Amino acid sequence: MSGKDERDTLDAASASDNAGQALIKALDLVKRSLGLDLRVSAPATVVSYDAATQRADVTVGFVRVAYAAGVPVQQPPDIVARVPVEWVGGSLGYVTTPLVAGDTGMLAFTDRALALWLDGPGTPVDPGNARVHDLADAVFRPGLRPDPRVIAPPTALDGTVVEGPLVKLGRLATHFAVRGTALATSAGELAAILGPVPAAADPASTAVLANANKAALMALFAAIAESLSTKVQVQ
16 A cells, blocks of 8 residues: 555646636645644743742743835844743742742643633633734743753752752751751760770769760761751651
8 A cells, every 4th residue: 555645636726727726825824823823831931930929931932024115124032021920839838939030931822811810719710811822822831942051960860859059957947957968977986985985883984984975966966067068858
């Protein structure tokens, strides 16, 4: 059986059918125009972010081209104001990161007008507007990066990585976490110090033991302070 799609013959007008060719071209232009007006998704760059409202002003990563006297003219980039930012999480927990100007991500455009749904508690609504896949109904998802700005060093394959200048475990986190490996090393050193100390058999030995314990404990406390992370805070 031939691999040719018979629609190539059935649907296409003959070369001599100028009217048919013109109609096909016109329909193609209409189809393309409809496709360009139908927003689905686009890369975007943050202009500003309001953490209190979780809204961002973003620049759309694709520019439009208009024709003037048959010459294509690139239009200024579209800036969409107060776009909801979609963070990962639910009502009982979430993950956020600082979001600053220049950060990139992906815009998704909802099927219908989003405003009335955003004003409500999250239950189904009548959109109350005829808009479909419109620039005004965008949601921003941080994280998409162009190739020159990929995460460096590369993401780890042996575990989940949470990275940032300051990582907070809990919304009200203020106390620095203790680095487990460093603390375990300090505890091991303490055990090594206390191990050789003999049991007290007389007052003199008791004083020696007490002094040794004090010195070892003070060393451990100093080591704990040095084992505090400067990056991770816990609540």
